[in-house]
Amino acid sequence: MTTEDSARLAWFKSTYSGNEGGACLELATTPNAVHVRDSKKPTRAQIVFTRQSWAAFAGFTGRPR
Template sequence: MDRHQDLTSAQWRKSSYSGDTGGDCIEIAPLTPRIAIRDSKNPDGPVLTLTPDAFARFVEAAACGRLRG
């Protein structure tokens, strides 16, 4: 994770599967060569940046229910 990533030009987007009722949503922003992830309820909070490969594994694990909070 790059602690000095400039996020000022990041174009954040929330999944189309997310509703408007809050809940457990994340937002992502493509930042070549990484993908940034943040909690949509805390946009000024911490940001995780992953390589495209690591992001694909993260999405797969989430889709299969392998991520637990």
């Protein structure tokens, strides 16, 4: 995805990010993917997850199942 394509996404801050101006993640969703970037460096590389992978990651508790 190019920077121009990335700019077309509707980015929002993670609900876990505070308003202190520190390290924040921004997310953008598409029908097939969840894009994640550093809010301080929005034009740099981003990580793209499939929706299934994101659901597994976001639901991870750190405890063995």
